Amino acid sequence: MHLYNTLTRQIEPFSPLSDGIVRMYSCGPTVYDVAHLGNMRAFVFVDLLQRALRAVAGYRVRWVMNITDVDDKTIRDSAVGSARWRAPMGEQSDDLRANLRAYTMFFEEEFKRDLQVLGIRMDHFEAMPRATDYIDEMQHLIREIVRSGFGYASEGSVYFNVGAYAQSHSYGRLFTIDTANFREGVRIDADEYDRESVSDFVLWKGRKDSEPYWDFEIDGESLPGRPGWHIECSAMSKELLGLPFDIHTGGVDLRFPHHEDELAQCCAGYHVADQARFWMHNEFLEVEGKKMSKSLGNFYTLRDLEAMGHDPLDIRFALMLGSYRAVLNFTFESLRAAATARGRTQNLIWDLMDSASITESVDLGGAMPEDVAAAFADDLNVPQALARTYEYCARNSDARTDAVKAREVLGALQRINDVLAVWTFTTRPTIDVPANVRDLADQRWTARTAKDWSEADRLRNELASLGWSMKDGKDSYTLQPLS
């Protein structure tokens, strides 16, 4: 496979460090709310990537995605009396860490549900570590960074000394940083912590009143507090995958500062040259041509779209219609188009199963068409892979009436679906038809067989008024509810 590497700003041939095994770390969600479309794009992207590594390149994938369950927002929203506290989270207590855990567990479960309805398999993950379960490891790393001269404590917090680090390391490997032109922004002014330099970032945040905290001792000094944002990924990726691992993923916004700082922490504290060999970042999503935001009214969660009647797999499909490295314009028209296109191929699959007399889900052991595999292998070019897939189906349209060919095409589609995961190879779902509808349909079929067209048309209209459409086949009919 060839993958774009943010580290080198180019597409490079990819092969794992360990023979046949890819170690991949994906920055996961901060569980303070349910996932929105933008998050979903990121997760669908990494899922496609890890599936392609398995199904196209044949690697085993050790996939880790973290759960950030401690940060400003989770602390704010889990605080006693928070309006965002929900009944299913249980009762709030005096134990602030227990409150934080209850709050974040709720959204962690939501998140996992969202992943699964989007076709992401939980058994594809090796681990989904929570930040708060790795406090010891983070503290160890912080001590090591400080001991190595790249960190300092100040007013109860611990900071990473970017200036010192940059003396002996390269800082700005994932992102071109122009320190001289840092904009004087509100975020910098708003930071209440005391850093020596604006470019320094926090490793450990000193305890504030009414916030959950963990004890921490460094150089004999007691510094109760909580971990900074970047430290968790450094510690957990090292613990679970070892350094350096093969691929680190996240949204483009994470290139800087998050990933740059993660990388620096690993190099400074674990004394490695690299945290990961490949860094891959998915571009953002726009909705109806605009950046998704609550104020524009184009902000959607997966739940929102489901409530509007959209199938999550159509959403998954719509999210993979563009290259992961380009801004994707999600529109309801493109969602409809995705639904239609996905449904047509699904229908083809069912027709082929009929043609091949396959009545249950079975792996036919097919092979992915080479041009489709090549497209996936070319930096995960899903649009190209889809185009080749459609052409493959068109080329083999006679499979609908050729049992042998039907098996072959089905086998190929199964391999393609190992990556896309948008179709099903189980039998065509049976639709419950009310007895009266079935009765009318039978009557119409009789009339039609007798060439009594006016009666047949009358009965079709009657069926339509009951909400059903009747489609005549060669020697039988099918009924479908009108949508």
Add this chain to the structure above:
RNA sequence: GGUCCCGUGGUAGAGUGGCUAUACAGAGCUCUGCAAAAGCUUGUACAUCGGUUCGAAUCCGGUCGGGACCUCCA
């Protein structure tokens, strides 16, 4: 202020220095009592102005437009 992307047909969206995806929508045809399904065919596309070149939508530059990032947003 700085760094960097992007502008492709009605829509979404690949790709590429000459052979011009793909999908949805539209049009036509085949099939069908009609319809549906399915299949086939099909169109006006590469923001703009210059330059390089035998040839550019593809490379370079200007312009216009859109966007991202610049310290906890995927």
